[in-house]
Amino acid sequence: MRRLWAAMLTAALAVGTSPGTASAGSARRAAASPVVAADQATRAVHVLDGGLTQWDAGGDSRGVLWSWSADGQQELGDLDPDSSWTNPSEAKFRELDGRRYLLATASGGLAAVVGYPDREVYWAADTGTGNAHSIDLLPDGNVAVAASTGGYVRLYAASAGPRVTRHAQVALAGAHGVHWDPGTRLLWALGSRELVALKVSGSAGDPALSVARRVDLPTRNGHDLAPVLTARGRLWVTTASAVYQYATAQGRFVSYPLQSRISGPGVKSIGDDPRTGQVLLARPEPGNPCDWCTSTLTLYQPDGTRTLLRGGVYKARWWTTARGQ
Template sequence: MPSKYRPARLRSCVLAAVLALCALSTPASSADGVPAGRLVAEVPRVAVTDQAARAIVVLDPEQIRTYLAGRRRVGYWSWSADDDLSLARLSPGRSWTNPSEAKTRSLDGSQYLLTTASGGLAAVVRYPDGKVRWAANTGAGNAHSIELMPDGNVAVTSTTPGTVRLYTASQGSRSTAYTSYRLPGAHGVHWDPASQRLWALGANQLISFGITGTPASPHLVPDGAVTLPTSGGHDLAPVLTQPGRLWVTTSSKVYQYDLAKKEFVGYPDQASISRKDVKSISDEPVTRQVLTAMPEPGNPCSWCTSTLTFHSPDYTRRLDGIQLYKARWWTTQRR
C-alpha cells in the first residue's frame, strides 16, 4: 500500500466507532450550482495546508481538538509530494515548498485532492490511495490554486507573473502543455458547471472564461470581467449552501458574488465572517457552518496561522505547532 495513505493514523477502534455513529448521507440540492446526486458528508472533516510539515492533512473533529505540536501529519489522512517517489523528477524539494492549496473534487467516480505549492508544483491526487492522477512543476512563481475540469484538464493560477493556465492533464499524467491568460495577481480559480465557465480571481478583477477547442488543444476565452469592490483578491470558492454564488476574499473583506445577478450581494453573518486578510473560506453544506483561515501574530510563518475560525456558531480551534495557510471543509464536489 502506498506510503502516502496512512491507515494507521486513523484512531483504530474508538475513532472508527465514532465515525460509524456520526456518519450521515444527505441529499445535495446542488453543489457547484448543479444537481449533484448525493453529497456524502460523513463526519465533517477539514483539510489544511501545513507549510511547516510540507503536507496536506485531513482532520476529523476529534483530531481538530487534539492536534499537538510534534505530531504533524498525524491525521485522518495526509499527503506530501516529499513522500512520492514518482514525483522525484519534479524536484519536490524545491517545487513543493509552501503548500498553498487543498480542495477536493470528484470525477468519474473517484475523489481527488487538488493541491499546489508556492514553489510551483501542482497535483491531482486520488483519495484515499494517494495515487497521483496528474502532476507538474509549473515553473511559475507562487502557484496558488487549482481546479479539475470535467474533461480531466487542470487549471492553475500563479501570482507571479500573474497567469491562469489550463493544462492538458487529460492527455497524460505528466502532460505539461497549456494555454495561458495573463491576470495580474492571479490567486483563485473555480469551475462552475451551471454556467459552464471557469472563474479566476486576480488582484482587482474576477474574470470568467469559456473553454473552446479540444481537451488536447483547449483555449481560454475571457467573456466577462467584474471589478472587485476592494483590492487584493485572494480566495475564490463556491458557496455550497447557496448555489449560484461564489465566495470572494480580498485584502480587507469577504464577499459573495451572485452569478445570475452579476453583482456582489449580502449574506448571513456577514458582519462576523467578513474580515481582512482571509486566506481561505468554505462552507459545509450539511451543517452550513463557515470555516475561515487568516494570519495571526506570533506564528513563525508571517502569512500563516495555527487557528481554525468557525462561524455560525462562532468559535475557534487551535492546532498547536502548525503553520496553516489554508483550511477547507473536505467536501466533495462532482464534476
C-alpha cells in the first residue's frame, strides 16, 4: 500500500498537481501550493492541501497529503530521536539532482534531509544541544544548519555520506535562520542583531565559510529568513517586533506591498506562494498548549486563515522547491 501511495505522489508531482488532488475540476485547489507545517503537537511534519481551510493531522484527513516524523524510524535509531526530535523547528522543500527532499530540524538537535515522497534519508545528524532552528541544502549536496543558543551556522559535508558530521562553522549570536540564495550564490543567515552573508569555499568534502557581508537589523531578535518568491533579489526577515524585506542587490531594507498589515511582532515564519503571491505566516496564538505555537495560520492577498485542529505549529511554509532569484 505504501508503494502504491508513493507512486501516486510521484505521478502527481510529474504532472504539476498537488498530491491527492485531481487536475480536472479542481482549479480552485490547484491554484494554491500545498503548505508544510512543523507541528510540535504531533512531533511531525505535515504536507497539507492548500485549497482547504481546515486540516486534522490526528485523524484520517484527506487534507493531510503526506507526513514524516523521526519517531519510530529504525534508520535514525542511532541519533536517539526520542530526544533529538523534540520540538520540530523547521520544514522546507528542496530539489537536488532531480530528487526532492524534505529538510527538517528540531530543537532537540536532529537535522535531517529526507526523500520525498519515499522518505529515504539522504543525510541526518544530531547537532547537539544548540537548539537547531533552520536548515538548507546547497547545490553541492552539503547542508547548512543554524542553531540559536549554540550561536553558530554550520555547513556539513553531507555530500560525503548520510552520517558525515564534518563541518565548517561561523559564529552568529542567536542564529535562527539560514538560506542558500542562488542569485548571490551566498549562504545568508539571520542572528539576533544581524543578517550575514556567508561565502562558501573549499571543497564539497571539506567546506569552508567566511563572512562576506554583515547587515545590522532594524530591530532586535531576528527569527525567520526566507526568499521572497514573487520579487527578484529579496529576502523576508522577521524579528521579535516586525517583518521586513531585504534587497540583496541594493544592500538595504525596502518597503513591500501590505507591509503595514503584514508586519508585526512574533512572526515565526513567513513566505509568499510563487503560484499566487499569497502570503502565509505563523505566529503564536493565545491559549495554545505550546506557548510559541499556533493552530491557525494567517494569509494575506487574499486574506484568510487555515487551521490545523489541535495543532502546535511552530513554522509553516508553502510546499515549493523555489528558492528565489
